[in-house]
Amino acid sequence: MSAHQDHNTMTINLVVWRQKNANDPGKFENYTVNGITEHHSFLEMLDVLNEDLIKAGKDPVAFDHDCREGICGMCSQVVNGMPHGGQERTTVCQLHMRTFHDGDTIYIEPWRAKAFPIVKDLAVDREALDKIIQAGGYTSCHTGGVADGNAILIAKPIADEAMDAAECIGCGACVAGCPNSAAMLFTGAKVSQLALLPQGKLEAKQRVKNMVNTMKECGFGNCTNHYECQVACPKGINVKFIARMNREYLKAQF
């Protein structure tokens, strides 16, 4: 593949959180990277830093990433105080360096929440989110023996709203952005998706109880209406799904 580079390059100063493992206290380190173009993605800029570090015999910065197209939910960095960098509906892997300027200083930190212990540097353990889904984020249908797909009619606005909720990528930015480290946007999105659809209604009561209880057990906080989660969410999941979860939870008590 032929490549093309006639862009002006940038020099970027980085202040990066380094932490060997969950028990290490951790600290910020300063770095400088050169030769960054407007077309570099944020993670490609970190690739450049890591190549420099390896060549110098130093430990590269560990960070989670996989698809690099904004859908797997693996990347997880707080950039200048904002989960995923604060650009609307954008994961940090989709953030591009054209939004920064030559000479900028960028602070990079991991998700910080009691329920997300640090694995190393910017990588955290998000198994708590899996636990919430395991508590009830499904319909209890077995493989096989289900009805024809068109036997269940779903009004388009309902299907669309369920899809709005289902777009959650499980990255945990909502938790990282919340002053209470609440996972209510994450949990609310799944509760709402399944409560909206006829397939999920049958188990709605037990589901919301189990998922909310698990959320608490995992050490996540509660919602106090800051709406930081919605701002941080790279998929634009709306806080109305938290309200829907609260209604579902209340309904489930009777």
Added chain:
Amino acid sequence: MILDGKCPTGPIQQSWDKHCFDLKLVNPANKRKYNVIVVGTGLAGGAAAASLGELGYNVQAFCYQDSPRRAHSIAAQGGINAAKAYPNDGDSIYRLFYDTIKGGDFRAREADVWRLAQVSNNIIDQCVAQGVPFARDYAGYLDNRSFGGAQVSRTFYARGQTGQQLLLGAYSALSRQIKAGTVTMYNRREMLDLVVVDGVAKGITVRNLVTGEIESYAADAVCLATGGYVNVFYLSTNAMGCSVTANWKAAKKGAFFANPCYTQIHPTCIPQAGDYQSKLTLMSESLRNDGRCWAPKKKEDLGKHPNEIPEEDRDYYLERKYPSFGNLAPRDIASRAAKEQCDDGRGVGPGGRGVYLDFSTAIKRVGADTIKERYGNLFEMYEKITAEDGYKRPMRIYPAPHYAMGGLWVDYNLQSNIPGLFVLGEANFSVHGANRLGASALMQGLADGYFVIPYTIGGYLVGVKPSGTSTEHAEFKKSVEDVNAEQNKLLSINGKKTVSEFMRELGGLMWENCGMARSKESLETNLKKIPALREEFWQNVKVTGTGAEFNQQLENAGRTADFLEFGELLCRDALHREESCGGHFRVEHQYDDGEAKRNDADFCYVGAWEFKGNDKEPELHKEPLKFENVHLAVRSYK
């Protein structure tokens, strides 16, 4: 050796039902005595682990990501095929079967493809029951759209995130089984060896990516659902962690690798912007429902804004060359056609490596809002990466490596030539022949996981003594020693080049000499250069840190080492296959108009390679392909 796919005989319409009846069953009370390992939690692995758990087997599931929900199936955008024929447009199981055989350029097994088409309808029902929010029409019924290589609308979709929604469906079913205790989930584990005891697969050796510990797991059967290998090109649409490692380790333990040269180059990806680039991003094939591909007719128009180039000076090359399929020609054909335009010096954008995908006609016809509703997230993604607005000016696209049709050889039961080793989804070679049609990967992954392996694995396990092997066996100990030795070697070289530098170099060789067009000369070049690069790697790679910690460089080093071996096999397979078919295009074998020229007399077989050691040539085994239901013919989309 002539391989036998063990396909059922008799009328194909009854073949799967008859086979299911013929398979012996494991009594429900006995199922819990059997341990099954599933590696990979994408559509195939996630669906398999969940379904086997539901049946009562003891399942251990593994993934390298921090959660099973992140497997790369999640990135599939456009949709999933099924033969429901809801739109009343002439679709049927037979037509889906026929389209898939033809789309694959007559290099897939008929019986496997028939089964896929047959169970496709169950998949849609299953996903709806799980709460997958497929697109609906205003009457509340499921909506469909069209994909390449088909003249019917059989593709079900959930906006531009169908793979995500289907994977989250499988993940939810898997989560339910984890909670129920039938599945034990191991996140952040990478399989680094297959353990074979007396010729039978009995377990795996993995690295715990957090602690670095090398761990052993034993089972009565091992299922690999570990995806494809097109990251061998370095730049591809695959996730960064996708690799050939699990499959290659199994191949080194004796599993045959089938048709590695069948790689899919997807026509509509965002062109590369620079040398630093780490991956390429796909723009869904569904965009070709409404987008028209064109390049300027005149070279002097290349510098112009595309909207200023008048209609008569645009070459809508797909509509011109393939009038009956138009912009929905299959992927291999659309990719080569784009390359032709660029090779002719009429490519647009940086380096002349791009063509336009233009929505202006569709926007005039149905309005920008409708286009936004259909593909909004794709336009957003395009704008994030290129800073260009696809509604206002045509997108620039170029082909990129996307999918592997080749994979480990399996029989009709999805069992490899190693008893007890099953291979599912993209990791096997079975149904796509030499070219996969759009929206068929999701179909295959879920078919294998939900509806094939739960039946066929029982037929194997019924003849096996349950929990017969423990990790105390000498083969497990030896495997751990071997893995540790390789890890230590990688860490001790302390050379001058980074892992990425080697991987870029290998990818460059693969793309230049074994990409969209291959020749005897280019492939022979690679067969010299790749072993040399591999030797240099083992002398001069630099991996920092230790093995006893979270060490992403070490992970990448191991994957690169395997690609350096596998890349050679891929080129060898491409060199041996003296014909052009599907994604495999040999410049020596083409018609006067540039279309691929198949050679059915000599190459109508599956080529399965047996590893004989790095310094020895692999041995080729053949499985002849018989076409009894679809007539072998020159593929035409004109």
